[in-house]
Amino acid sequence: DVKVTQSSRYLVKRTGEKVFLECVQDMDHENMFWYRQDPGLGLRLIYFSYDVKMKEKGDIPEGYSVSREKKERFSLILESASTNQTSMYLCASSPGVAGGRQETQYFGPGTRLLVL
């Protein structure tokens, strides 16, 4: 079974703090993704990576950065957390080449972040 794990299920941070969300997958997948999920807005892509050290912006990259130093690990960084970044953050991975037609994404359980 594919397993995608996220470092925390719940996180509370203060405005202005630097926040790291970690994601690890154990199936040697090429692609990894970070989404945020908000009520009424569904899943929105923040960033994704198709290879080590490679990244592409998604729909809402502002205020976020990412790091992929190893194939199995993809980190989302909030350089200076703000209250409007309070959300559920979901990591996913998928096998195969980037932009491939047939990609099944496997999701982690999510991290619920509250920024005070």
Place this chain on the structure above:
Amino acid sequence: LAKTTQPISMDSYEGQEVNITCSHNNIATNDYITWYQQFPSQGPRFIIQGYKTKVTNEVASLFIPADRKSSTLSLPRVSLSDTAVYYCLPLTSGTYKYIFGTGTRLKVLA
């Protein structure tokens, strides 16, 4: 940005067939459409995927009309455990476009 829309919510009774439609633009002949199911406090999980007119697996069917501007997820004989949010994801080959549908909250009633 291409917009992928779904009905916000649907109610159904146990044992009924449920059809959830996803409307999208710019889907080519060989582009896949994937549907995911999400329970509270969990990440979405794969249900079904395809690019042909009809695809069926052990839990659902996927219908894509000739104009490819929509797709329909069909859940036969739903049960209470099918209560969840359902998302479609049209995949456009060769581009980095991962735009999920807006999600449909399905509530199955006894």
